[in-house]
Amino acid sequence: MDLDAGRGAVLGRALSTKQSEIPLTRRLRSLLSWPSSDDDPVARLARAHRGVHPSADTAVLRRSYAIADNMHRGQFRKSGEPYITHPLAVAQICAELGMDTTTLVAALLHDTVEDTQYTLQALDDDFGPEVAHLVDGVTKFDKAFYGKAAEAETIRKMIVAAGKDVRVLIIKLADRLHNMRTLDARSPASRARIARATQDVLVPLCDRLGIQALKRDLDDTVLLHLEPEAHAQIKQHVEHRPGWNEYLAHFVAQAKVALRHHRVTASVAVRDRHLYSIWKDTVAQRSPVPHDLPRIAVVVDGPDTDCYAALGAIHGRWRPVAGRFKDFIASPKNNLYRSLHTTVVGPDERPVEVLIRTETMHRSAEYGVAEQFRFPRADGERESGADQLGWLRRVLDWQQETADSAQFLESLRCDLSESQIQVFSNGRQLVLPAGSTPVDLAYELGSDKGDHCLAAKINGRLAPLSSQLDDGDVVEIFTESDGHAHIDATSAAAGPRREWLGFVKSPHAQMQINRWFAEHEEPGISITDKVRLGRATIGLALRKHDRGLANDAPLRRLAGEMGYPDLETMLVAVVDRAIEPDQVVEQLIDLVDKRN
Numbered sequence: 064m065d066l067d068a069g070r071g072a073v074l075g076r077a078l079s080t081k082q083s084e085i086p087l088t089r090r091l092r093s094l095l096s097w098p099s100s101d102d103d104p105v106a107r108l109a110r111a112h113r114g115v116h117p118s119a120d121t122a123v124l125r126r127s128y129a130i131a132d133n134m135h136r137g138q139f140r141k142s143g144e145p146y147i148t149h150p151l152a153v154a155q156i157c158a159e160l161g162m163d164t165t166t167l168v169a170a171l172l173h174d175t176v177e178d179t180q181y182t183l184q185a186l187d188d189d190f191g192p193e194v195a196h197l198v199d200g201v202t203k204f205d206k207a208f209y210g211k212a213a214e215a216e217t218i219r220k221m222i223v224a225a226g227k228d229v230r231v232l233i234i235k236l237a238d239r240l241h242n243m244r245t246l247d248a249r250s251p252a253s254r255a256r257i258a259r260a261t262q263d264v265l266v267p268l269c270d271r272l273g274i275q276a277l278k279r280d281l282d283d284t285v286l287l288h289l290e291p292e293a294h295a296q297i298k299q300h301v302e303h304r305p306g307w308n309e310y311l312a313h314f315v316a317q318a319k320v321a322l323r324h325h326r327v328t329a330s331v332a333v334r335d336r337h338l339y340s341i342w343k344d345t346v347a348q349r350s351p352v353p354h355d356l357p358r359i360a361v362v363v364d365g366p367d368t369d370c371y372a373a374l375g376a377i378h379g380r381w382r383p384v385a386g387r388f389k390d391f392i393a394s395p396k397n398n399l400y401r402s403l404h405t406t407v408v409g410p411d412e413r414p415v416e417v418l419i420r421t422e423t424m425h426r427s428a429e430y431g432v433a434e435q436f437r438f439p440r441a442d443g444e445r446e447s448g449a450d451q452l453g454w455l456r457r458v459l460d461w462q463q464e465t466a467d468s469a470q471f472l473e474s475l476r477c478d479l480s481e482s483q484i485q486v487f488s489n490g491r492q493l494v495l496p497a498g499s500t501p502v503d504l505a506y507e508l509g510s511d512k513g514d515h516c517l518a519a520k521i522n523g524r525l526a527p528l529s530s531q532l533d534d535g536d537v538v539e540i541f542t543e544s545d546g547h548a549h550i551d552a553t554s555a556a557a558g559p560r561r562e563w564l565g566f567v568k569s570p571h572a573q574m575q576i577n578r579w580f581a582e583h584e585e586p587g588i589s590i591t592d593k594v595r596l597g598r599a600t601i602g603l604a605l606r607k608h609d610r611g612l613a614n615d616a617p618l619r620r621l622a623g624e625m626g627y628p629d630l631e632t633m634l635v636a637v638v639d640r641a642i643e644p645d646q647v648v649e650q651l652i653d654l655v656d657k658r659n
Contacts, residue, residue, distance in 0.1 A: 104128065104151060111158040112167060115437060119164050124154075127168040127190065134179035141248035149241060150174055156237035160276060161430065161437025166230045169197035173234055177202045193228075200224030200231030201238065218264070219471055226459045229432050232268065236277050239265050243284035258288035267479035271454055273398040273431025282339035290342065297338045297345070300353040308333075311357055314409050318359065318377065318417075325376035327369055334360040334418060356406070358416040362425050367392060370403050370419045377417050381407035384414055392424070397454065397483050397494040400428055454478070454494075457571065474570030484534040496568045501528050502559075505540045506572040513575055514558055515542040518603050525607050527645075529566045562640060590635060597634030601651075604644040608652060621651050 105128050109121040131150050138146035154170035162170075168190055175181040176198055187195040200221055225231040239261055246254045262285045269278040287294045311333045318331045336344075336358060345354040361377070363369040370392060387406035395401045403419040426434050458478060482497035486504060493507050501521070506513030519526055520539040532538065559576045567573055601618070605611055612618065615630060622633040625642075636642050 104132075104147075108151065108155050108158055108167070111155060112164065115158070115161045116163065123164060123168055123190075124171070127171045130181070130189065131171045131175055134175045134181045138178065140245070142245060143248075146174075146178075149245075152241045153234065153237045156240055156277075157234065160233070160237070160274070160433050162230070162233060162433060163436045163439075165193055166197070166234060166436070169194045169230070170234050170237060173198050173201050173238060196224065196228060197230055197234060200228070201235050218475065222455070222458055222475070226455060229272070229455075230436075232272060233274070233433055236265060236269050236272075236274065236281070240277060240280055240284070243281065243288070246284075246288055254288045258285045261285055262289070263476055264479065271398050271479060272433075273400060273427065274429075274433055275431070276429050276433075279337040279339075283337050286339045286342055293342055293345075294338060297341050297353050300355065301335075301338065301341070304355070307357070310410070310413070311359065311415075314357070314415055315359055317380065317410075318361065321376045321380040322361070322373060325372055325379070327363060327373045327376055328365060329361050329363040329369075329373055331359060331361050334358045356414060356416050357409075358418065360425070361417060361419045363419065363421055365421070367421060370421060370424075373419045374403055374405060377405065377407060377419070381409055381415075383407050387416075392420075394485060394492070397485070398431065402428060474574065477568070478570050484532060484536075486532050486534075486536045486538055488538045488540065495532065499532050499568045500530060500566055501526070501532070501538055501540060502563050502567050503569040503572045504532065504538050505542075506567075506575050507569065508540065510575050512540060512542060513572060514579055516559075517541050517543060517599070518606075525603075527607075528563070590631070593635045593638040594631050597637040600637055600644045601634070601647055604648040605651075608648065610648075610652060617651060617655050621647070621654055624654070625650070 105121070105125050108128075109124060112119050112121065112124065128147075128151065132147045135146040135150070140146055140149060150171050150173060153173065154167045157166050157170045172181075172186060172190070172194070176183050176186060183195055183199055186198055201224075221231060221235060243258070243261060246257060249257070261281060266278060266281050266285060269281055283294075286297075315331045315333065322329050322331070336355060341353050341355050344356065345352075348354040361373050363373050384406040387404075389404040392401045392403060401420065401424045404416065405419070406414050406416045409415040420428065426438060430437050458475065477496060483494050484497050484499065485492055485494055486499075487493070488504055488508060491508075493504065495503050495507060501519030502513065502516055505516040505519075516528065518541040519528060519530070520541075521530060521532065521536050523537070559579050561576075561580065563576055564573065567576065602612070618633070619630045622630045625633060625647075627633040627636065633642070633647070637644050637647060
């Protein structure tokens, strides 16, 4: 929905009321600049659509445009333009992305149900349930940023709708991109607020869908409105780089020769960075001037193995920069992005980044989930798109577990965080938010695994459950049923610890822990169970020091020295976190070593 239009318009809104919001001179100027009735406003859209889908039915596009134009007649944007320019532009973005006819029809009509008298039932009758579902999925979403309750609930509605049809998200992204391109008519405060909202949710959402063709534009428009001076500086830098084109042309020519010598068939082209990417690198490098690393893309015409042959050709021609190689083919990103990245020292000792991928990988990197619509395949051959939406299925699972819309929205923002790590457990590769712990991993493996998690090994070493995991870690989770902690799995002690909420990062883990306590508040854990759990906790802490206890005598002596009336009271204090188990273990080791 257009951010500049009236929100939640009531049915039968008077035309004169809407017109009065726009100064007369601006309305007249806009009407004079709008194409005359002899022009065909759908022609450009139809050409773009037919350019990707030659056999597409453009008649339905004209029919949907006619309805949208009629329903939005008399409505204007803040800029003074007729409102119909917005849905037409959104449909154009979808067409250039390569989306199907149904998506374009829904894009043209995406604001009618919310802002006009056109009902969802009428839309269903005119264009069918598929279009109606897409329009309903994006309706009122932008109100999210003008009210706390509406924000979370409308985002939740969109996510649920996308679970049935991902095109809901693609229309929403195209809608926001056009609104971001036309924010100049808004106040500076509004521009900043909308840009931050875009940066928080929609940009990472676009990245998760793998649609880099849209993400680049969203990134740059966000930079324009949040960092206008930096945007202007980087734009000027890009437009005035002496010798840049000549240098890269020379590098590309040499790369082609090297590939031919290694009998690798591939196309080589300059891969320009978008402005936000340059800004991010500049900030990361703390550079006073734009930090712009030259980059080329090598797209091989062959199987995946040819990418590694191409890598050998590039490294054989130029010296690779240590620590700058990444293999996203063997270990794809969480959005299934696949490519080899390397940086080499090119001519004149200048570093150049090289991306190496197949044509299929290149398509996927550009269009993500939209690839299946731009390059339709035979039925049953859309597995990559389905895999790409695994994260969406997880979101749909945990959104059902919380009735708190604010918690849902915060959890979604966390889940969409750009910072992610990949870890390995039980032969599986799992994606978690950066800063995740073994407890987060345990819940990712299953709620039962998480609820009964007692200990973890990271890369073969026993580690605290609060330990932050690093990318590539191999983690083993132990539970009561594994027999490592000598705890009866059926005891009332089974279950998560409240302090876990202080260090877990994933929304799924947080919700599962809260769910468990909501279900197990009463009856409370017994003293006997606390004593058993406290003994096991100290035993696990001792294992980190490769120690163990043959009997309770040292523990009883330590309890007396620490001022507890008996051992049981000290063990209860450990469970209640009145004293940390590591502190008990350190004093216990000192006590035993001194006596020996």
